Amino acid sequence: MADTGAETAGTAPAREQWSGQLGFILSAIGSAVGLGNIWRFPGVAYENGGGAFLIPYLVALLTAGIPILLLDYSIGHRFRGAAPTSFRRLTRRAEGLGWFQVGVSWVIILYYTVIIAWAASYMVFAANLAWGDDPGGFFSDFLHLPEATTVSTQVVPGVLIPLVLVWVVAIAVLSLGVQRGLERANVVFIPLLVAMFAAIVVRAVTLPGALDGLTAFFTPDWPALRDPQVWIAAYGQIFFSLSIAFGIMITYSSYLRRRANLTSTGLVVGFANSSFELLAGIGVFSALGFMAAQQGVGVADLDTVAGVGLAFVAFPQILSMMPGGPVFGVLFFGALMLAGMTSLLSILQVVSAAFQEKLGWTSRQAALRLGSLAAVLSVALFSTRSGLLTLDVVDKYVNDVGVVGSAVVTTLLLGLGLRRLREMQAHLNGRPGLSLGAWWRALVGIVVPLVLGYILITGVHTLLVTHYGDYPGWFLGWFGWGTLSVAGGVAVIMTLVRWRRDVDDFTPDPLPELAGGRDTTLRGRAR
Numbered sequence: 001m002a003d004t005g006a007e008t009a010g011t012a013p014a015r016e017q018w019s020g021q022l023g024f025i026l027s028a029i030g031s032a033v034g035l036g037n038i039w040r041f042p043g044v045a046y047e048n049g050g051g052a053f054l055i056p057y058l059v060a061l062l063t064a065g066i067p068i069l070l071l072d073y074s075i076g077h078r079f080r081g082a083a084p085t086s087f088r089r090l091t092r093r094a095e096g097l098g099w100f101q102v103g104v105s106w107v108i109i110l111y112y113t114v115i116i117a118w119a120a121s122y123m124v125f126a127a128n129l130a131w132g133d134d135p136g137g138f139f140s141d142f143l144h145l146p147e148a149t150t151v152s153t154q155v156v157p158g159v160l161i162p163l164v165l166v167w168v169v170a171i172a173v174l175s176l177g178v179q180r181g182l183e184r185a186n187v188v189f190i191p192l193l194v195a196m197f198a199a200i201v202v203r204a205v206t207l208p209g210a211l212d213g214l215t216a217f218f219t220p221d222w223p224a225l226r227d228p229q230v231w232i233a234a235y236g237q238i239f240f241s242l243s244i245a246f247g248i249m250i251t252y253s254s255y256l257r258r259r260a261n262l263t264s265t266g267l268v269v270g271f272a273n274s275s276f277e278l279l280a281g282i283g284v285f286s287a288l289g290f291m292a293a294q295q296g297v298g299v300a301d302l303d304t305v306a307g308v309g310l311a312f313v314a315f316p317q318i319l320s321m322m323p324g325g326p327v328f329g330v331l332f333f334g335a336l337m338l339a340g341m342t343s344l345l346s347i348l349q350v351v352s353a354a355f356q357e358k359l360g361w362t363s364r365q366a367a368l369r370l371g372s373l374a375a376v377l378s379v380a381l382f383s384t385r386s387g388l389l390t391l392d393v394v395d396k397y398v399n400d401v402g403v404v405g406s407a408v409v410t411t412l413l414l415g416l417g418l419r420r421l422r423e424m425q426a427h428l429n430g431r432p433g434l435s436l437g438a439w440w441r442a443l444v445g446i447v448v449p450l451v452l453g454y455i456l457i458t459g460v461h462t463l464l465v466t467h468y469g470d471y472p473g474w475f476l477g478w479f480g481w482g483t484l485s486v487a488g489g490v491a492v493i494m495t496l497v498r499w500r501r502d503v504d505d506f507t508p509d510p511l512p513e514l515a516g517g518r519d520t521t522l523r524g525r526a527r
Helices: 021-032 035-039 041-047 051-079 083-090 092-128 135-143 157-175 177-205 210-218 222-226 228-241 248-253 263-295 307-321 325-359 363-382 387-417 421-429 438-465 473-496
Strands: none
Touching: 021 177, 021 248, 021 263, 021 325, 035 041, 035 228, 035 263, 035 307, 035 325, 041 051, 041 210, 041 228, 041 263, 041 307, 051 083, 051 222, 051 228, 051 248, 051 263, 051 387, 051 421, 051 438, 083 092, 083 248, 083 325, 092 157, 092 248, 092 307, 092 325, 092 363, 092 387, 092 473, 135 157, 135 307, 157 177, 157 325, 157 363, 177 210, 177 263, 177 325, 177 363, 210 263, 222 228, 228 263, 228 387, 228 438, 248 325, 263 307, 307 325, 325 363, 363 387, 387 421, 387 438, 387 473, 421 438
C-alpha cells in the first residue's frame, strides 16, 4: 500500500506526518520528559525505599509503562486519528472515551502553562538571585498567596505577563502544524534541554556534600519493598511520567508513516524518559546534599524534596549558597521551562487534532480558536492569588482519577470488552522492530487493569473519605470533582456533535496474520 497518508480517497485531505522516525522520537521524548521528571521522581524515590525503589520502578516500567505506551501506539497508528477518531474507528461506542481523554488534556493545559510561566519568571529572577535569604517568603509574595482558602479574582501581574507570553509561543508553534511546528520545536528544545540539565548535574555532583545527597538517594531500604504502597508509587510514577492514556501517544503515533517502527521506538522513548528521571534524581539529591551540608543537618531533615517547593523554594535556596549560583539558576529554570513547554505542546496537540478532525478545522484555526479560549480560562483561573491552590486540587483529581480511570477503561475495553488485543499485537508485529508475544497481551489485558484498578479505587476512596490537604469541602467539590465533570461534559457534548467528514468510511491496513495463526483482513466501515 502506498504511504500517502490519505485515509480513503476523496473523503479527507492527506494526513500530516512526521518527517521521519527521529522527529517522532524526539517529539515523543519531549512529551514524556516534563516537569514531573525533575521535581516528582526524586521525591517519590526518596520517600519509597531510596535505591531499593529502582527495583519496583523498573518492574513498573516493563510491565505497565512500555506495554501501555505500545497500546497507545497501536491504536493511533492503526486507526490513523486523534483519540476520538481512533476510538470511534475501533468501535463507535468508544468515541466518548476519546473525547474524555481530550477533556482531561484540556484541563491539564490550563494549569500546566502557569507552572511554565513561573519557571520563566524565576529564570529572570535567578540572574541576580532576587529571592534573597528567604526563598519561601519570596515565592509566597510572588504569587500573592491568600491567608485562607478562597477563590480570588485578583490577577497577579507577575504571573499574568509571562503566562500570556507562554500562550503566545504555544499557539504560534501549534498553528504551524506537525512538521513545521511540533517537530521543529522538539528538534531544538530536546537537545538543548539535555545539554542544560547535564551541565546542572555535573556542577551539582561536584558540590561539597553531594555524596551525602547521593547516598540518601541511592541507599536501599530493602524492607520498604514489602510495602504495597511502594509498588503503587512506582506504578504511579511510571504511568504519569510517560504521557500515556490521555490521548498524546495515540495522536502522535497517528502521524507516523505506515511502515514505521513502533515497538523499538517505544523502548527508546520509555528508557529515554526513565534515564532523564534518574539523571534528575542525581542532580537534585546532589544539590540537596550540598544544602544539608551548608545548614549542618542531614538530608533526611530537609523539609522539601519534591514538588513545587523543591523547584521554587529549595532550589533557589541552594543557588544562593553555591558558587556561580546565578548562572546555574538560569540553566535550571530554563531547563524546567523547556521541559514543561515540550510536554505542553504535546497535550495541546491532543485537543487541536481532535477538533480538526471532528469539525474540519485547519491546524491554524484550531490553534487560534482553542488556544485563545484556553488562554483566557488559564489566565482567569491560575494567574490570580488563589491560582496555586486551584492548581494543586485540579492536578490531584485529574491525574489520580481522570488519567488513571481512562487507562483502566481503555485496557478493559480492548482486552475484555472487544477482545482486540490480538489485532493490536498483530499490527505492532507487522512493522519493523521487536516482535511482541502473548506476554504483552497478558500485561495489557490482566496486569495493568488490576494494578491501575486498585490504584484508582483506593485513590477515589481516599478522596471521598478524607479531604485532600486542608482544603474545605466546597473547594474540593468545585475544583476537584467539578474538573472531572467538565472532562465528562466535553465527552458527552462532543460525541453528540456531527462529524464534518465521514470518518467511519475507513479501512485499516490488512493483517495477514493475527497472533495465534488466524488469518484475517479487516474490511468495510468501522464497527
